[in-house]
Amino acid sequence: MCLAVPARIIEKDGDRAVADAMGNKWNIRITLTPDIEVGDVVLIHAGYAITKVDEEEAQKTWELFEEIAHFEEERLKAEQQGGDDA
Amino acid sequence: MLERIEQARKTIHASCEKVGRPIQVMEVCGTHTVSIFRHGIRTLLPENLKMLSGPGCPVCVTDQGYIDVVMDLARRDDTIIATYGDMIRVPGKGGSLESLHRNNIKVVLSTDDGLTLAKKHPDKIVVFVAVGFETTTPPSAVAVMDGARDGVDNFCILSGHKLVVPAMQALLGSKNDKIDAFLCPGHVSVILGSDAYKPVVEEFKRPCVVAGFEGIQILEGLAKICEQIAAGTAEIDSVYGAAVTPQGNKVAWKIITDMFEPCDGAWRGLGVIPSATMKLKDQYKQFDALHRFGIKEVPTEEPAGCRCGEVLCGLIDPPQCSMFGKKCTPDTPVGPCMVSTEGACSAWYKYGR
Ligand code: SF4
Numbered sequence: 001m002c003l004a005v006p007a008r009i010i011e012k013d014g015d016r017a018v019a020d021a022m023g024n025k026w027n028i029r030i031t032l033t034p035d036i037e038v039g040d041v042v043l044i045h046a047g048y049a050i051t052k053v054d055e056e057e058a059q060k061t062w063e064l065f066e067e068i069a070h071f072e073e074e075r076l077k078a079e080q081q082g083g084d085d086a
Numbered sequence: 087m088l089e090r091i092e093q094a095r096k097t098i099h100a101s102c103e104k105v106g107r108p109i110q111v112m113e114v115c116g117t118h119t120v121s122i123f124r125h126g127i128r129t130l131l132p133e134n135l136k137m138l139s140g141p142g143c144p145v146c147v148t149d150q151g152y153i154d155v156v157m158d159l160a161r162r163d164d165t166i167i168a169t170y171g172d173m174i175r176v177p178g179k180g181g182s183l184e185s186l187h188r189n190n191i192k193v194v195l196s197t198d199d200g201l202t203l204a205k206k207h208p209d210k211i212v213v214f215v216a217v218g219f220e221t222t223t224p225p226s227a228v229a230v231m232d233g234a235r236d237g238v239d240n241f242c243i244l245s246g247h248k249l250v251v252p253a254m255q256a257l258l259g260s261k262n263d264k265i266d267a268f269l270c271p272g273h274v275s276v277i278l279g280s281d282a283y284k285p286v287v288e289e290f291k292r293p294c295v296v297a298g299f300e301g302i303q304i305l306e307g308l309a310k311i312c313e314q315i316a317a318g319t320a321e322i323d324s325v326y327g328a329a330v331t332p333q334g335n336k337v338a339w340k341i342i343t344d345m346f347e348p349c350d351g352a353w354r355g356l357g358v359i360p361s362a363t364m365k366l367k368d369q370y371k372q373f374d375a376l377h378r379f380g381i382k383e384v385p386t387e388e389p390a391g392c393r394c395g396e397v398l399c400g401l402i403d404p405p406q407c408s409m410f411g412k413k414c415t416p417d418t419p420v421g422p423c424m425v426s427t428e429g430a431c432s433a434w435y436k437y438g439r
Contacts, residue, residue, distance in 0.1 A: 004221065004273045029198065031228050032338040043276065043329060046170070046218075046225045047196030050338065051276045053329050064300055 004045035005065070006058035012038050019044060022062055087302065094305040095130050101312035102132040109135050110264055111311055112257075112400050114250060115271030116143030116428025117299045123437035125301035127308075135312070138400030139430035141253050141356060142271060144218040144246075145172045146398060146422045146429045149352035150386040152217075152246045153178035159213050159244070159379065160191055166207060167191045168200035169215035175425045177389065182425075197229035197243075204233070204241035213375050216243040220277045223247045223364060224338040227345040230366065230373045244375040245365050247346065250274055251282050252362035253353060258290045261356060261399040267293040267311045269304065272326045277342075279334025280324050287320050296324035345370060352385035354422065355395030392421035397430050404431040404438075411435060 007021035007028075015031045019042065026044065030036045033049045041058045042049035102109060113119060119139045122128065128137060141147045157178045160167045167183065171193045174184045183191050190210070194200050197214060204212035216226040226243055233241045254268060270283060275296045283294035293314040297307030306325045314321060324330050342364070351363025371377040388395060392414070393407040404410050404423065414420040416432050423429035 004276070029196075029225075029228065032224050032335060032341065034337060043273065045221050045273060047198055048225050048228070050221060050224075050273065051329050051335055054327070057327055057329070060300065 004043035004050055006041055006053055006061050007044050008041050008058075009036055009038050009049075012036070017049070019049070022065065090302055091130075091305060094302070094309040097309040098130075098135065098305070098312045099132050101309075101316035102135050104316045105134070105312075107134065109266050109312070109315060110138055110400065111135065111267050111269055111308065112138040112140040112265045113269040113271075113304075114140040114142040114254060115269075115274065115299075116146070116426065117273070118142065118269060118271065118297070118304060119430055119433050120428055121299045121301065122304060123433045125304070127301060127304055128438075130305070131308070135308075138265065139397070139433070140257065140265075140268075140400055141353065141398045142219075142250075143423070143426050143428040143430075144222065144248065145176055145426035146394060147248060147253070147353045147355070148173075148176070148217050148246050148422065149354050149383075150178060150388060151352060151384045152244070154180075154386060155376075155381060155383050156183065156213075156215055156244060157181070157186070158381070159375065160186055160188060163190075164209075164211055165190060166203055166210045166212045167215060168194045168203055168212055170194070170217070172426055172428075173215050173217060175419065176422050177419065177425070179386065197225040198232075201229050201233055201238060201241055204238050205236075208240060211240045211242065211378070214241070214243040215246075217246040217248075219248055219250050219271070219274050220342070221273045223342050223346065224277065227341045230345055230370055231341070233373060234370065239372070242373045242375045242378045243366070245346070245363075246351075247364040248351075248353065249348060249362045249364065250278070251285060252348075252359055253356060254283075254286050255289070256353075256356055256359045256362065257399060258286070258292065262401055265292065265400060266315055267295070267320075269307050269311065270294050270296040272296060272298040272303075272330065275324070275326065275330045275334070277335045277338050279332050279339075280322050280330055281332040282334065283322050287322055291320040293320045294322050296322075296326050296330050298326045298329070352383070354388065355398035358385065389420050394421040394423040394431070397423050404434040407431070 007019035348361040423431035
């Protein structure tokens with residue numbers, strides 16, 4: 001539940017912003033990170049940016065998410081096939 | 087990457103060999119629990135190093151009494167219950183929110199959505215189910231701040247927000263002193279700052295190392311912990327790079343302490359812990375669901391036979407519960423540790439068997 005996802009700030013208006021994570025766009029609040037600028041990468045939790053992170057770290061996490069998504073897909077497929085065989 | 091994994095693995099094995107005796111490291115973060123299983127990290131560890139899943143999943147540590155209050159509020163005709171998805175299937179005395187099949191129960195992604203619901207439905211009182219640790223508390227605080235500013239008088243929160251560090255202290259102090267070190271939660275520590283673990287390190291002499299949720303960070307965190315145990319030191323360390331600073335996110339922490347204050351509250355498995363639950367300050371009490379509805383949260387018994395409490399204290403592994411995998415599965419969960427995808431029982435069921 002305390003998982004946060006990295007995303008890039010692409011628009012900013014007061015303490016609200018639009019962030020992009022792997023092509024998904026979210027309306028978020030930057031109330032907790034007032035110094036954030038457009039272009040920065042932040043960690044987002046429950047609709048709030050909680051800290052700035054560096055590009056490289058974010059990249060690794062995005063890759064990991066893709067891996068997990070892929071892994072889950074494979075697992076579901078395997079489970080379904082297992083079910084068919086039984 | 088492989089090199090880093092191998093390096094960490096070597097350090098862990100060499101240190102554990104040097105120590106010789108059994109070592110128990112507790113992770114205090116549901117995300118770590120799942121990640122450790124998903125990456126098969128246990129299989130890389132030496133036999134005398136055991137991982138325990140601690141009270142790190144907010145849904146799991148929420149007391150039954152809290153859930154019963156949510157259920158009572160959900161059964162009223164004048165309320166809308168706004169909740170994060172995690173809470174919807176947790177069973178209380180009379181079933182779960184999901185099992186009520188009422189259309190006044192709304193799953194939301196943020197506290198903002200809860201406040202928006204209140205503005206849209208002035209004839210109802212929106213109750214936000216505010217659970218979670220330090221990472222999840224600031225959004226609740228901001229929602230109340232916004233609500234107060236905009237004069238939204240039909241919005242309130244049922245605060246079950248918890249503080250991680252006092253729980254670690256309570257655990258060591260009275261429940262389980264066989265924990266040698268803590269792998270500390272990454273995203274909670276972003277808010278809290280790594281200095282917050284000082285009491286655990288100073289008072290209890292247990293190493294505290296903050297790690298993110300990637301497999302390599304968990305391994306490198308464990309390597310740091312094992313090195314410390316082998317050297318007989320107890321310090322705060324972090325392998326989470328720039329995201330975690332010693333002081334944490336001060337803006338977020340100020341917002342939390344402007345709106346909330348610590349109080350004694352019940353935790354599942356740990357009982358009542360002093361100053362480890364957050365409640366709204368007196369000047370915001372009209373936003374406090376307990377005050378608003380004139381109700382009290384009464385700590386209640388766990389479901390009969392469920393051993394979540396012992397699981398959360400690291401006293402047993404889930405398979406030692408007689409219901410595990412039989413009466414209790416993710417489809418038919420008996421206790422919250424099986425409901426939550428981050429719960430230890432659920433993780434063991436999915437990956438650990
Ligand atoms: S297996 Fe089920 S009943 Fe047993 S401790 Fe876990 S959640 Fe509770």
